[in-house]
Amino acid sequence: MNDIAANLAAIHERIAAACDRAGRNPEEVRLIAVSKVKPAALVEEAFASGQLMFGESYVQEFRDKAPLVQAPVEWHFIGGLQKNKVKYLRGQVAMIHSVDRLALAEEINRQWQKIGSRIKILLQVNIGDETSKAGCAVEDLESRVRAIAELPNLQICGLMCLPPYSTDPEEVRPYFRQLRELAEQIKRLALPGVAMAELSMGMSGDFEVAVEEGATLVRIGTAIFGERIKKN
Numbered sequence: 063m064n065d066i067a068a069n070l071a072a073i074h075e076r077i078a079a080a081c082d083r084a085g086r087n088p089e090e091v092r093l094i095a096v097s098k099v100k101p102a103a104l105v106e107e108a109f110a111s112g113q114l115m116f117g118e119s120y121v122q123e124f125r126d127k128a129p130l131v132q133a134p135v136e137w138h139f140i141g142g143l144q145k146n147k148v149k150y151l152r153g154q155v156a157m158i159h160s161v162d163r164l165a166l167a168e169e170i171n172r173q174w175q176k177i178g179s180r181i182k183i184l185l186q187v188n189i190g191d192e193t194s195k196a197g198c199a200v201e202d203l204e205s206r207v208r209a210i211a212e213l214p215n216l217q218i219c220g221l222m223c224l225p226p227y228s229t230d231p232e233e234v235r236p237y238f239r240q241l242r243e244l245a246e247q248i249k250r251l252a253l254p255g256v257a258m259a260e261l262s263m264g265m266s267g268d269f270e271v272a273v274e275e276g277a278t279l280v281r282i283g284t285a286i287f288g289e290r291i292k293k294n
Contacts, residue, residue, distance in 0.1 A: 066104065067111035069286045070095075073269075077280070080273035091273055094138055096265075096283030098123060102130035104287055109133040117159075117281050121147040128154060140222075140262070140281055142196050145169040157182040159222040159262045159279075162198045164209050171213035182219045184262050185210070187244065189237045190226040197223065200244065207248055211256050220260030220278070221245050231268040238263050238275035245276075 073093060081088040097105050098119040105116055105127070118124040119141025128137060139151055140159045145166055151158065152173040161167050161183045174181045185207060188197030198206045211218055221244060225237035245258040264272025266285040273280065 065288075066108050066286060070108065070111050070113055073282060073285055076270055077273055080270040084274040086273070090278055092279055094140070094262075094279055094281045095286050096140065096281050097127075097287070098141070098283065100283075100287050102127050105131050105135060106133050108286065109135055113286075115156075117283075121150050124154075125150050148173050153177050153179065155181070157184065157219070159184045159281075160186045160196065161210070161216075162186040162188075162196050164206065167210040167213055167216060171215045174215040180215050180217050182217050183210075184220050184222040184260060185218065186222045186224075187241060189223040189241055192226060195224055200240075203244060204248065204251070207251075207256060208253065211253050218256045220258050220262065221248075222262035222279075225263070225268075229267070231271040234268045235271045235275060238268075238272045238277065242276040 077091050077093070078088045081091060092115060093113065094115045094117040095108050095113050096117045115136045115138060117138045117140040124139065137155045138157045138159060139155045143158065143160055143166060148169045158170065158181060161170065162185065170181060170183065186197040187203060188195055188199055191199065207218060210216060221241055223237065223241045225234045228234050241263055242261060245261060248256065249258040260278045261276050262279040262281065264277045264280040266282050269280040269282055
């Protein structure tokens with residue numbers, strides 16, 4: 063078994079254990095392998111080991127890498143997104159996790175309208191109210207959801223967050239819990255075309271806590287592919 067296959071197996075075991083602790087079905091949690099700054103060959107290797115969903119954070123890197131991957135992977139865009147780069151994702155990704163403002167949502171809607179399709183999106187919430195991070199403010203979430211839900215070529219599927227960094231996963235737990243509670247609040251509004259079925263939260267250092275708090279999509283890179291090599 064190669065390292066990536068072994069790493070994937072270990073992560074799935076940890077997800078299953080976290081689900082057991084929380085009384086959840088492991089099938090409710092899907093793994094997104096974060097392949098940013100990793101070559102296409104490693105994406106192919108992970109796919110050969112059973113991994114289907116891959117997350118990219120940089121549009122230019124995605125444009126260069128995606129054509130090199132011959133395997134029928136499912137691409138997710140999980141990074142910050144500028145309006146003028148949305149066109150490069152059009153029809154190429156299954157879901158965009160990082161929608162945080164109406165203007166961006168409108169451009170995504172416009173691009174997918176061109177191909178007569180709908181794109182699944184998640185609304186990114188700045189759960190820790192950090193000035194250094196993107197995301198909708200918690201107090202603006204309901205109004206943002208209501209506005210974006212009017213766009214016909216988008217399908218709101220849930221929420222995403224990047225909580226404040228901590229080496230102790232337990233310190234991050236309250237933020238994951240808050241995102242789940244926000245999703246429950248939005249769900250109770252019963253807005254047409256809005257689902258809160260997905261919670262994209264948890265990375266290599268804290269995904270088990272995220273799963274215990276309700277994550278349905280965990281975004282893991284380092285624990286699968288190893289540390290990113292820093293360029294001099």
